Amino acid sequence: MKKKxxxxxxxxxxxxxxxxxxxxxxGGASGNSQGEGNSSGGGNGSSVVDYSHASGxxxxxxxxxxxxxxxxxxxxxxxxxxxxxxxxxQLVNQSTDTDTNRASLTTQIGGGxxxxxxxxxxxxWPAQFAASGLAEPLSKVLPSSFWNRFSNGLVSGATYKGQVxxxxxxxxxxxxxxxxxxxDKAHLPVPTSWEQVQQESEQLQxxxxxxxxxxxxxxxxxxxxxxxxxxxxxxxxKVLDSSGKAALDSPEANxxxxxxxxxxxxxVSPKSExxxxxxxxxxxxxxxxxxxxxxxxxxxxxxxxxxxSKVVGKVGVTVLPTFGGGGGYSYVGGWDLYVNPHTKNMAxxxxxxxxxTGTEGQKILxxxxxxxxxxxxxxxxxxxxxxxxALASKTHYVSRPVQSSNYPQISQAIYTNVNAVLAGSxxxxxxxxxxxxxxxxxxxxxxxx
Amino acid sequence: xxxxxxxxxxxxxxxxxxxDRTSGxxxxxxxxxxxxxxxLFPILYSVWMSLNxxxxxxxxxxxxFDGLANYNILVHSGVFWHSVWFTVYYAIxxxxxxxxLGTLIALAIQNVQALKGLSLVVMLIPWSLITVVSxxxxxxxxxxxxxxxxxxxxxxxxxxxxxxxxxxxxxAVVSMMAADIWKTTPFVVIIVLGGLQMIPxxxxxxxxxxxxxxxxxxxxxxxxxxxxSLALAGLFRILQAFGVFDLPFVLTNGGPGNAxxxxxxxxxxxxxxxxxxxxxxxxxxxxxxxxxxxxxLFLSVFQSLVRGESA
Numbered sequence: 001m002k003k004k005x006x007x008x009x010x011x012x013x014x015x016x017x018x019x020x021x022x023x024x025x026x027g028g029a030s031g032n033s034q035g036e037g038n039s040s041g042g043g044n045g046s047s048v049v050d051y052s053h054a055s056g057x058x059x060x061x062x063x064x065x066x067x068x069x070x071x072x073x074x075x076x077x078x079x080x081x082x083x084x085x086x087x088x089x090q091l092v093n094q095s096t097d098t099d100t101n102r103a104s105l106t107t108q109i110g111g112g113x114x115x116x117x118x119x120x121x122x123x124x125w126p127a128q129f130a131a132s133g134l135a136e137p138l139s140k141v142l143p144s145s146f147w148n149r150f151s152n153g154l155v156s157g158a159t160y161k162g163q164v165x166x167x168x169x170x171x172x173x174x175x176x177x178x179x180x181x182x183x184d185k186a187h188l189p190v191p192t193s194w195e196q197v198q199q200e201s202e203q204l205q206x207x208x209x210x211x212x213x214x215x216x217x218x219x220x221x222x223x224x225x226x227x228x229x230x231x232x233x234x235x236x237x238k239v240l241d242s243s244g245k246a247a248l249d250s251p252e253a254n255x256x257x258x259x260x261x262x263x264x265x266x267x268v269s270p271k272s273e274x275x276x277x278x279x280x281x282x283x284x285x286x287x288x289x290x291x292x293x294x295x296x297x298x299x300x301x302x303x304x305x306x307x308x309s310k311v312v313g314k315v316g317v318t319v320l321p322t323f324g325g326g327g328g329y330s331y332v333g334g335w336d337l338y339v340n341p342h343t344k345n346m347a348x349x350x351x352x353x354x355x356x357t358g359t360e361g362q363k364i365l366x367x368x369x370x371x372x373x374x375x376x377x378x379x380x381x382x383x384x385x386x387x388x389x390a391l392a393s394k395t396h397y398v399s400r401p402v403q404s405s406n407y408p409q410i411s412q413a414i415y416t417n418v419n420a421v422l423a424g425s426x427x428x429x430x431x432x433x434x435x436x437x438x439x440x441x442x443x444x445x446x447x448x449x
Numbered sequence: 450x451x452x453x454x455x456x457x458x459x460x461x462x463x464x465x466x467x468x469d470r471t472s473g474x475x476x477x478x479x480x481x482x483x484x485x486x487x488x489l490f491p492i493l494y495s496v497w498m499s500l501n502x503x504x505x506x507x508x509x510x511x512x513x514f515d516g517l518a519n520y521n522i523l524v525h526s527g528v529f530w531h532s533v534w535f536t537v538y539y540a541i542x543x544x545x546x547x548x549x550l551g552t553l554i555a556l557a558i559q560n561v562q563a564l565k566g567l568s569l570v571v572m573l574i575p576w577s578l579i580t581v582v583s584x585x586x587x588x589x590x591x592x593x594x595x596x597x598x599x600x601x602x603x604x605x606x607x608x609x610x611x612x613x614x615x616x617x618x619x620x621a622v623v624s625m626m627a628a629d630i631w632k633t634t635p636f637v638v639i640i641v642l643g644g645l646q647m648i649p650x651x652x653x654x655x656x657x658x659x660x661x662x663x664x665x666x667x668x669x670x671x672x673x674x675x676x677x678s679l680a681l682a683g684l685f686r687i688l689q690a691f692g693v694f695d696l697p698f699v700l701t702n703g704g705p706g707n708a709x710x711x712x713x714x715x716x717x718x719x720x721x722x723x724x725x726x727x728x729x730x731x732x733x734x735x736x737x738x739x740x741x742x743x744x745x746l747f748l749s750v751f752q753s754l755v756r757g758e759s760a
Contacts, residue, residue: 272593
């Protein structure tokens, strides 16, 4: 169960962020997307599809969304059908493993299948899917006003070469979870810097209050790219410079990676950190073996559930720290809704997306996930449900100004080399040099290995 | 057909009427077509893909002949050669250990008549588990924080602090090999046991009467007569070991670093994560060539070994 949830989630975290921008950079994003919408709308005014009288059947492919056995997707589909009696939605359950999910969608849509008409996909997919003709450019078929509903920065994350390829469905970001009771016992403040996390961990461990200080995701997989990118952005580093060239072999990256290695070497993080994905890190924290945890928003619900958590009521959550203090950066994670370019029922597909990202659908979704619809996200009745929602608005996001359709390879170059450093089989400097080389190769050849 | 269960195959052939033969082929045709569609076509298509630059567009796959360009990328990639090396030594070590261990266990089971049924059932449990399931199980056993293996070794005071079994390259490779050997040795046992049962008991009696000791009986009677079974088991195991995917996929995702990145993991990454179908197909085809080479080498080495010994 845990494993399943995590597999969905770790890719969720991937909203990669190759580089510079903060949300500020995307602050212009919703404005920006409007501009894009206008220009494409202007250019292809006639191609905007009127979906107000849509009817017929569509197939919707989505992985389950929820905790444990809970899945909110069928509930959403049911409610949609109730409000649109002319449209039938056939739900196809996708794998909870993002890569398996991508493989099956690629094979099906790449082979020319008209179904699924709509599918739920990772926020890191737009560039790759756009370049491979697996996603319909939605900004061509939807009016530019459609995109105004989304929270800042989200639409730019789904934009590739001036077209929007997906409608943001729900967002996720990472947080620092901490043990309130332990910090109180040791009279320590909630940390705001990474240095503080390390010092407080060492103190708590020395006092024998807890076995490990800080647990996070260090295994050789996408999740490690997320964690590394957060440390890297905190240190002021980038993966790609503004011209899209690899910029990983930098003093900032060295600082970030040296700190991560220091966590493992000093014993603040367990030696097995190098094998931790979300569930292992979360388990260590929920079983009471660690004082701090970096994880996605779902960990909050898990920590409050007595069947999975031994620390119910002892957990606090805050924004991720940074080097030197202040709010740190979080990767933007989450899932989008995409339309199959071969769909035979575009109108119904769009009506479905409109409802799912509209206030009605998003309100239902907000029981479990952070909504993308700005008016729902700022609704006090929604915010009061979960402390995470209020924090989300205070989080700095690492956005993804550089959208490479070769993102998966860039990420592989990052996580294999960072993982090798954590495992002690490579030095920080060598690993960064190697990652730099591999990324440069990907950027120049646009393919290969 | 008029029951051609005659010792001389020529007699059987002659007894088949020409019409029977044609209708035989006609009856075979549907299954041949299915085999072509699901086996031959994909293989040939991936060979063709590996010689093309493949782009996925909204109009489907666009192939552009590119000669050996994809293979050129592979040959110049350190990651690829690392995967080849890992796959080769992983296959050699696991298959060798499995053959030796499997033969020993089969001999033991053969001699413990009373518990033969039970032993067989117990042996078959690991083999019958789906690899992904048993891999998940091993990932709990190896877990560095709450893993059973660490708990056990600590309780026995064999280790002081928990060991991160999958956290360093050497340990990860060894741990993965152990999981593989645990799972697939039973396969070798079953095949070898089948082979053992086909050896007439008189041979052993005769050898003992001639004064041979146990080792001599094994080396001069059992082993030469088992070579068919061992070759079969070895071949099947090599074929599978070269395609090892589930174990590293679940246990390490190819890590730490890329220490356990097999060719199959690399190919999957290239094909289904990076969507680089040309290079991915080239990896797949290279794997096939490698496996074929390995099987031929295994057979010739094995045969000369057995011939040398039995001569």
